[in-house]
Amino acid sequence: MEKVDGRLVRGDQTRRAVLRRSVDIASVDGLEGLSIGRLATELGISKSGLFAHFGSKEELQLATIRAARRIYADEVVTPAFEVEPGLGRVWALSESWLHYSSSRVFPGGCFFQKVSHEYAGRDGAVHDALIDVHVEWMELIEETVRAAVEAGEVDADANQLAFDLNAYYEAANFASILHDDGKAYDRARQAIRSRLESVVAAGTTLPW
Amino acid sequence: MEKVDGRLVRGDQTRRAVLRRSVDIASVDGLEGLSIGRLATELGISKSGLFAHFGSKEELQLATIRAARRIYADEVVTPAFEVEPGLGRVWALSESWLHYSSSRVFPGGCFFQKVSHEYAGRDGAVHDALIDVHVEWMELIEETVRAAVEAGEVDADANQLAFDLNAYYEAANFASILHDDGKAYDRARQAIRSRLESVVAAGTTLPW
């Protein structure tokens, strides 16, 4: 399955359609609110036909996480990595994250914030998969900051700065969703700018 | 009902027991994961008897939120307000929040972070009640900061500083739950201290 002569077969198209809808639903109602019957109805296909693609609810959830990770990488990481390493990339990463959140790539805001909170206190394969993504993401911020430190543009504890930046991102996403209002993004942008200004090396050109 | 000659009657005792269990369950599994059948089984009472106390699932959820708010006020706000207004109280509020989170007053960490994320993107009475609590909480931080500004101990935009502080609290709670590890509290404490140091007026005694 998957591909024949480079051409997609029916089954794979369905799978993609299912997952695209899954990530959207889960970003609003979580991976539990994501029910197979509801998905099938919304897509106009049969519950059993949909189910056959994944074999279990948990496998659907894991596939949904992988699909969301791909979108996240495309929307947040790729644009930021077009900027050269250094303070500029740190700023670009922050901007692309806030844009990813505010433009509602997922209708419920950041997919991972939603479902990671949902599964934070439980255990199992879904929980573990979400930890992996979170660790990967935090290490990516840390590495981006560290590059700026090594370039001599910033003087800071990379892990601490990564923690702070991520805290601003998430606070903005959460507040904007809860109050259906974009003000929080301005607050976050201000927080990020101040925090970075407190650690830039003298003589470094500011990217904003 | 409620009280007779200052003595609690049966029904109220049951209600309290239910709500004490409800907030614990909801802090881990959310207000949806809070099912009436499960609650009844765990408490060793009948589903219908329990249900009769609230009349609907939504009313149970709202009562659970009110119960959690009372506990939150006792655990976070009351201790901090024993310190006089000013920088000291800002610091005390931060410390009591981190203690509230890390000591697992609710087994799933901060009750409100959990369920507010759960309902952030929906609407209805539960969503509205959670907004009210969130607004109340943010205003409380802002007012606490503003008092420090007016006391001349701090020079900052109160709303911005409140946003930042709250971001650190939530980031610490989330990370500690997801990774089952208390390191994040040290990071948060460091972030709070640095942020406050950046705005203290010269000559002010630091409370840490």
Add this chain to the structure above:
DNA sequence: AAACTATACGAACGGTCGTATTATTAGTTT
């Protein structure tokens, strides 16, 4: 003692959940 009220119970309702089994359709290969 009788009447009344609060509290709790067991059983059942219609609905939805995830899952399994069996059938049907569509596409490709021979």
Add this chain to the structure above:
DNA sequence: AAACTAATAATACGACCGTTCGTATAGTTT
């Protein structure tokens, strides 16, 4: 055109959901 396979659908299942109903018990009031 026939045979085969991959994809989808139909149907049914047991478990649990929130909710309703009728009833029994216990406490209070008269």
